[in-house]
Amino acid sequence: MNVPDNLKYTETHEWIRLEGDAGIVGITDHAQNELTDIVYVDPPKVGAKVTAGQPAAVVESVKAASDIYSPVDGEVIEVNAALAADPALVNTSPFADGWLFKVRLTDPSQVGALKSPEDYRTQIG
Amino acid sequence: MPEIIRRTALFDLQKSQGARCIKFGDWEMPVQFTSILDEHQAVRTSCGVFDISHMGEIFVSGPQAMRWLQHMLANDLAKCAVGDAQYTFLLNERGGVIDDLIVYRLAEDNFLLLVNAAKIEEDAAWLDGHREEGVTIDDRSETMGAIAVQGPEAPRIFRELFGGEIPSRNKALALHRCSAMVIAATTGYTGEAGFELFFPTSLAADLWQSAINAGAKPCGLGARDTLRLEMCYPLNGSDLSPDRTPLEAGLGIFVALDKPDFIGRDALLAQRERGVPAKLAALRMTEKSPPPRAHYPVLADGKRVGETTSGALAPSLGEGVALAYLPPDLAKPGQSLTIDIRGRNFAAVVEKKPLYRPSLWLPA
Numbered sequence: 001m002n003v004p005d006n007l008k009y010t011e012t013h014e015w016i017r018l019e020g021d022a023g024i025v026g027i028t029d030h031a032q033n034e035l036t037d038i039v040y041v042d043p044p045k046v047g048a049k050v051t052a053g054q055p056a057a058v059v060e061s062v063k064a065a066s067d068i069y070s071p072v073d074g075e076v077i078e079v080n081a082a083l084a085a086d087p088a089l090v091n092t093s094p095f096a097d098g099w100l101f102k103v104r105l106t107d108p109s110q111v112g113a114l115k116s117p118e119d120y121r122t123q124i125g
Numbered sequence: 126m127p128e129i130i131r132r133t134a135l136f137d138l139q140k141s142q143g144a145r146c147i148k149f150g151d152w153e154m155p156v157q158f159t160s161i162l163d164e165h166q167a168v169r170t171s172c173g174v175f176d177i178s179h180m181g182e183i184f185v186s187g188p189q190a191m192r193w194l195q196h197m198l199a200n201d202l203a204k205c206a207v208g209d210a211q212y213t214f215l216l217n218e219r220g221g222v223i224d225d226l227i228v229y230r231l232a233e234d235n236f237l238l239l240v241n242a243a244k245i246e247e248d249a250a251w252l253d254g255h256r257e258e259g260v261t262i263d264d265r266s267e268t269m270g271a272i273a274v275q276g277p278e279a280p281r282i283f284r285e286l287f288g289g290e291i292p293s294r295n296k297a298l299a300l301h302r303c304s305a306m307v308i309a310a311t312t313g314y315t316g317e318a319g320f321e322l323f324f325p326t327s328l329a330a331d332l333w334q335s336a337i338n339a340g341a342k343p344c345g346l347g348a349r350d351t352l353r354l355e356m357c358y359p360l361n362g363s364d365l366s367p368d369r370t371p372l373e374a375g376l377g378i379f380v381a382l383d384k385p386d387f388i389g390r391d392a393l394l395a396q397r398e399r400g401v402p403a404k405l406a407a408l409r410m411t412e413k414s415p416p417p418r419a420h421y422p423v424l425a426d427g428k429r430v431g432e433t434t435s436g437a438l439a440p441s442l443g444e445g446v447a448l449a450y451l452p453p454d455l456a457k458p459g460q461s462l463t464i465d466i467r468g469r470n471f472a473a474v475v476e477k478k479p480l481y482r483p484s485l486w487l488p489a
Contacts, residue, residue, distance in 0.1 A: 037162045037347075039438045040415045058467075060415050062161040062438060063347055065467070084413070 001124060002029040004095055008071070008111050009120035015095065016071045021108055023072060026099040027059065027090065030124045035061040038090045043079040044101055050074055052110060057100055059090060072110045074103035133178035134270050134329040142343055150243045152179045154346055161347035165440045168315050168352055169483065172276035173344035174336040181245035181266040182323055183252065186235040189259030194236060197255060197388060198228060199371065201381035205230045210295045210312050212379050214371055215248060216389030220396060221367040222374070224248050225359065227312050229297035237297070237308065237323065239271075241361050255388075270329035274336050275319035275352075277484075282339040283309070283320055286332075291320060302328060314349065316356040316483045354446060355439045355481035357407045363419060364405060364434045364448050372396055373450065374405045375478070403431070404456035407478045408464065410445035414471035417447040422465040423473075425455055433464065441481050447473070 007015040013031035016023040032038065042058040050056045050070035057068040079101045083089060090098035105111070115123070129151045136153070140146070144155035155176065157164060167173045185194060195202050200213035207230050215223040224244040229237040240248045249264045256262055274282055283291040287300050287309065297310040308323040322332055337343060350360075359365045359374055370393055371380050382393060410417060417436035422429050436447035447464065455462070458477045463470040 036157065036160050039162075042415060058415070062351065062416070062440075063156065065415065065418075 001033070001121075002095070003117050003121050003124075005117045007095070007117065008114035009117065010069065010071045010114060011123065012069045014069060014071050016111065016114065018108070018111060022077060022102055022104050023074070023111070024099050024102050025056075025068075025071060027068060027094055028120070028124075029094050032091045032094045032098070035059065035064075035066060036091065037062045038087045041080075041083040041087045041090065041100065043083070044076045046076055046079060048076045050076060050103055059087075059100075068100060070103065071114055072103060073106040075106075076101050077104050078102040131179070133176055134326040135176045135178060135333050138330050138333065139176065139343065144343070144345065147346070149179070149346060152242060154179060155343070156347045157345040158343040161345070161351060162440050164342060164344040164348035165351050167342040168276045168317055168344060168348065169441055170277065172274060172278035172282060172319075172341040173348065174333065174341035175273040175275070175344050175349055176271075176333065177273050177321065178270035178326070178329060179242035180271055181238075181240040181242065181248065181264070182269045182271070183238040183240060183245075183249060184235065184263040184265060185238060185252070185260065186232075186263070187259045187261045188234060189257060190234050190236060190261075193257055193260045194228070195384060196386055197252065199380045199387055199389060200228075201384055202228070202230070207232055208292075208296055208298060210297050210310050214376075214379065214389075215251060216371075216387075216393075217367055218388060218392065219367075220370040220372075220389040220392035222361065222365040222369060222371065223251060223367060225361050225365055225376075227310070229308065229310055231297060231299065231308065239321075239323070243362055268326060269323055270326045271321060271323045272329075272333055272336065273313055273315075273319065273321045274341050275313045275315040275317045276341070277318060278340055279317070279319040282336060282341055285339045286335055291318075303331065307332070314358055315352040316358075316479065316481065317352075350435075351437050351440055354435055354437050354448070355441055355479065357448065357478035357480060359405070359448070360435060369403075369405075369450065370396055370401070373401045373403050401453060403450040404453050405434070405448055406451045406456040406460075406475045407480050408433070408447045408449060408462065408473045409442070409476050409480060410447075410464070411461075411472045411474050414445055414464075415466050417445045417464050417466060417471075417473070421447070423447075423449045423451065424463045424465060424470060425460075427463075430455055430462070436464075439480065445473075446480050451475075
């Protein structure tokens with residue numbers, strides 16, 4: 001299972017990549033592999049406030065809808081428009097083209113408390 | 126109370142082939158092997174194989190079998206000659222559906238009833254409770270397995286497995302394989318060309334693997350559901366229930382109201398007289414939306430008029446589809462409605478069934 005070393009992770013299988021005071025958020029390879037067949041993404045609205053550990057988006061597979069939790073507190077500044085036409089990008093490219101939303105962090109130090117790649121690899125076994 | 130987990134004879138082999146399993150009633154069954162969308166696509170364009178060993182096989186035989194089954198089942202068995210298969214219902218006294226099933230006439234006095242997995246015990250008890258002299262009921266569900274091979278390539282696979290040409294639709298015949306008897310039937314739950322095989326469980330692995338070797342892709346219950354939903358085939362327990370009649374479900378052509386006597390007849394005649402209180406309509410989403418699923422409210426002019434009984438993203442259509450019982454005047458093709466999907470309303474329209482027409486499809 002792919003677990004890139006330049007990201008931080010949550011217990012609920014989201015990843016975040018810092019770019020200055022903004023973070024790009026998506027779901028992990030492990031998560032997309034569990035879901036398979038993603039057919040719809042319900043992103044947060046640009047401008048919406050998100051809270052660490054609270055649902056921010058919904059990703060739907062053929063069989064079920066899954067909540068996606070924000071790893072950090074902040075404000076949504078961009079969502080991945082490509083997912084409207086091609087939700088399967090989350091399956092085929094979970095760490096790159098399948099990113100979900102970008103958030104301006106209220107408190108960038110929150111990222112330090114998230115899981116390291118080693119800890120996440122241990123979690124998913 | 127210990128949890129019951131039932132598995133078919135193919136479980137271990139399927140796990141080794143990558144099956145991801147879920148609980149389906151008492152059963153632990155593959156929901157997918159690779160991807161539901163890929164498996165669905167395989168059935169529509171080449172061939173897929175499904176394990177349906179969890180379903181029930183109840184044999185009814187004897188000198189009174191034909192007359193008795195005419196009383197127990199809703200469709201007209203006089204139209205079911207030896208070698209034919211017929212879709213029919215076990216109805217309760219109110220005309221509600223206990224189970225929908227296929228009856229295969231194997232001989233003048235020998236019938237195989239293929240029933241839903243979740244209803245095997247109930248169907249067997251119902252039949253047994255009504256049994257008469259001259260009727261033998263033999264529930265062989267525990268000792269038999271079954272697979273379904275479905276798709277445009279299925280006729281070629283039939284030829285490779287058995288050497289002869291596949292019969293036309295809705296037929297059944299007995300064949301031999303490894304000196305055991307296999308019942309082959311040209312029926313299915315996908316709308317595509319294909320066949321179903323019923324056999325002693327000892328043959329399960331051989332037949333499953335032979336179908337795969339001939340080119341059939343292993344498919345699970347996930348694709349089975351999206352395929353049948355596109356065809357608007359009902360699922361008992363979701364779209365059919367003891368409180369809904371086949372007339373409400375739009376399946377009146379499978380009920381022979383001119384038969385002199387069968388369980389549920391009087392209730393259905395009365396309902397036909399009064400008019401049905403609701404009709405099972407097929408809905409297609411007309412704007413981009415999350416997939417509709419079961420138990421979502423359906424609204425007309427902002428007022429709730431019903432609830433979906435089934436729903437999914439239809440892979441062959443690229444849109445969401447659903448079934449719902451609606452007031453008859455709203456169940457007409459062209460009727461605009463909305464479906465409340467987790468708190469937001471999305472536009473849908475009632476359409477004629479089936480929602481999807483396979484290229485090789487011929488009317489049943």
